[in-house]
Amino acid sequence: MSYQEKRIITSTVTGALVLGAYCIYAIGKYQSGAVAPEDLKFWASTMLIFIGIGAAATIVIQIVFHILLSISIAVKEKIRDGQCDDEEIEKTIEAEMVEDEMDKLIELKSTRIGFIFAGIGFVAALGSLVLTFSPVVMLNMMFISFSIGSMFEGFAQLYFYRKGIHNG
């Protein structure tokens, strides 16, 4: 498995965990009756907090991931060639983490797929308001659809890395 695939899996799993944590927290609060069903301020602040948690978790996990990956590459290089120096190991790490035109094309195409899912969720959320559901439902639908859209972006990237991608 390549560096890009590992990085995508890490960030997708992080996104899924944050979404799962939000769902558990939100459903728990709602079921306990601690929050009024129409308290939009509570839901908005909860979502903002979880967006912050998601961003912080992504940054921390990516840093840890890159440190672990660099260590594993260095260890592999040392085992393979006991004579290799630090400069050589650094070059190998850099070569492994390079982002080229194929990565950019895959990112572009999968971002589009992610936005399609987020867009469908947004329209469905607006539809729920029209169908007289509460604004809390709409807010949650939007938040969850954007999170799921981001996860689908990751799945699409993995698919393109496995199956290949062509211009046009």
Next chain:
Amino acid sequence: MARKFKITNNIRKLRFFANEMTQQELAKKAEVSRQTVNAIEASKYSPSLELAFRIADAFGVKIGDVFDYEVKGE
């Protein structure tokens, strides 16, 4: 019937004749990742013209010696 173009390549053969050059070595010369070289070799990715020239340059041959295309559905 619409014509379909499939880009084929001789990278594996050229690597063999270049003293069994590894994908990593070719990737370094062409300034891309090893995975991209692997995808191009397996015809899973069609490179840009610029990258195609860089790959040909890495082997010291013309672009036509590395890449070719098949026309299907004529």
